[in-house]
Amino acid sequence: EDPSPILHELRLRKLPEELARQRRACEISAEGHTEAMRFTRPGLMEYQVQAVLEYVFRMNGSRRNAYPSIVGSGPNACILHYLENNRRMEDGDLLLIDAGCEYGYQASDITRTFPVNGRFTAPQRAIYEIVLRAQLAGIAATRPGQRYEAIHDAARRVLTEGLVALGLLPCGVEESLAMHHYREFYMHGTGHWLGMDVHDVGDYRIRGSSRELEPGMVFTVEPGLYFDPARESATFYLREFSEQEMLERRLRLGATAARRLDEEEKAKAEKIVHPIPREFRGIGVRIEDDILITAEGHDVLTVGAPKTIDEVERICAEAPRLPRW
Template sequence: MQTEYRQRREQLMAKIGNGTGIFRSAPMAVMHNDVEYVYRQDSDFFYLTGFNEPEAVAVLAPHHSEHRFILFVQPKDLEKEVWTGYRCGVDAAKEIYGADAAYPIHELDEKLPQYLEKADRIYYHLGRDRSFNETILTHYQKLLRTYPKRGTGPIGIEDPGPILHSMRLIKSEGELALMRKAADIAIEAHNHALQVTAPGRYEYEIQAEMEHIFRLRGAMGPAYPSIVASGANACVLHYIENNRQMQSKDLLLIDAGCAYEYYNSDITRTFPVGGKFTPEQKALYEIVLEAQKQAIAQVKPGNSFHAPHEQAVRILTTGLVELGLLKGDIDTLITEEKYKPFYMHRTSHWLGLDVHDAGAYQHGEHPQTLQPGQVLTIEPGIYIVPATKPPEDQPEIDPRWLGIGIRIEDDVLVTPQGHEVLTAGVPKEVQEVERF
């Protein structure tokens, strides 16, 4: 992978020209008191370096005569490493990660100016690390004051995100191999969940069964807090309590994926706990399944990113009208967004190093065009929230529909010919998810 990290840096440096890029590692997150969460590197930092330690800064200086890639890292400290784990150190930062120069992190203020004084701008994201923001702004302001004497130096700060995130949108073969692995592990976990779910079991038991498979198969763990939502809990989009005992007439909505070497999968399936849909559950499920299939069909090069969502909304709205949950002209209902009490989220998001991955969905008035190498989710749903109050011109909701929540989600790769569903190995046809 070091070759690929180097290629990414070279590609970014070609785009920033005479600028200097500065990237800060993610901070350690505290769980409680002095106990920390397992460390997770900032995705942009990892994408460019593969370096997985805190308290680090990467500098890209394409204009520098000797050092184009510079790392500032924690120095070796055997006493601290006994407590908190091994550190790469300065020497290995060059040997392993290919830095042209490496320094202890405490030398940042001393060494950084030499990589800024010939740059025409600084590429840096002013994020939530206020202290480091001030460090960069202090260097920038100092160089601005001396600019008249030297005639060189940065005259602006620009966020590198729009450039870097457009790169991250297109996945390499190496990245896709990791995403396929993450998908395969999550497929196994979802298929296992379908087999072991039964009335009387608790949501957290199914969560545990799935997350056991994640770790057993080498994943870092869940890609996000697993959603295991039975009954009306499925109408809460980000339900994570997972503590209800499941009943025979419930549906179970599971939205769970894993992270494998930093790359993520994201799958949702909904199926009957007792093995058979009720008539109402089946009717809504078939609408969502058809919406998902037709949305996936819209994933192909040249189509708008919004095309799958627009298709899903049309199918869902039409189905809701046919069931009497909405009334009126389909086009008018869509234009006036009358479907939103039942379908309140978008159909897709990018997927990769982040679950909601980096990359623009729209450029001004123009939506992103789908291109080979992009990976996105397709996840329509219908949620008949018990407290839903339909608009005044819409019918009251018959109680038999209340508390039904359904979502079906797959991870889809845009290919030169169309698309590939990376998570197709999890059943979703009615006859496949009904077990009796």
């Protein structure tokens, strides 16, 4: 009999010694992200910032990354799994870094987004504040006994409220949530299990329902918003559906057939083509932290990486600890 389900459940709940190593991985990664903020300036290459980040990892005792570092500036911040890291950063860009180290076979996973020149523009600030509020709402939903899906629900509601307030969605908040219009700019989940692998094992649903969070579980909370620089408008379909309905459809029909049926339904639905203001195009923001469920609530393991606008701009203004040569 396959022992994988048993092993997966064991990995999902961390032992004290595993948590100690994971805490250290998170501390090292937070220090790397902080130094990357200090080091970054217009004219540098993305891979030069990557080198500084990973130098901090190695010099603090981490022998390897938990996954390939994503260091995406300007339009590259809108590419979810960008790995080239070969663009020259420009004044006015945002830089999105999704990177974490491994320590003692335990992974960390942090994303921070910050201005290359050290100061957010007004449109960048507006999008960043929405994402930060969404992330804080998702984190606030984490506690023992809470359903895992509550994190995503909390984050997507705040994202939707922010997008509606900025005029980036054509309908109201409740309608937009029911029709999942936020997915035009937020096309991934709000997190994943974290442990020996960066996307670690463990079921998210038990007997068809979102599982309850328990002490010892570690996962990420990472909402984002992404606006393709070449996209002048977005198409919003006027049809309501639930995520549970879509999940059951995929399980019943398979991914390919479910996708085909989804496209057929879209073709029949009414739609609104809504403009995307030029000032938001090319902005990509994601904020990610690693969360431990405790008996009392939760613990943010990656708290050492700055993320409020004031903190980020202050760190960006500090002199780097490493020479730029």
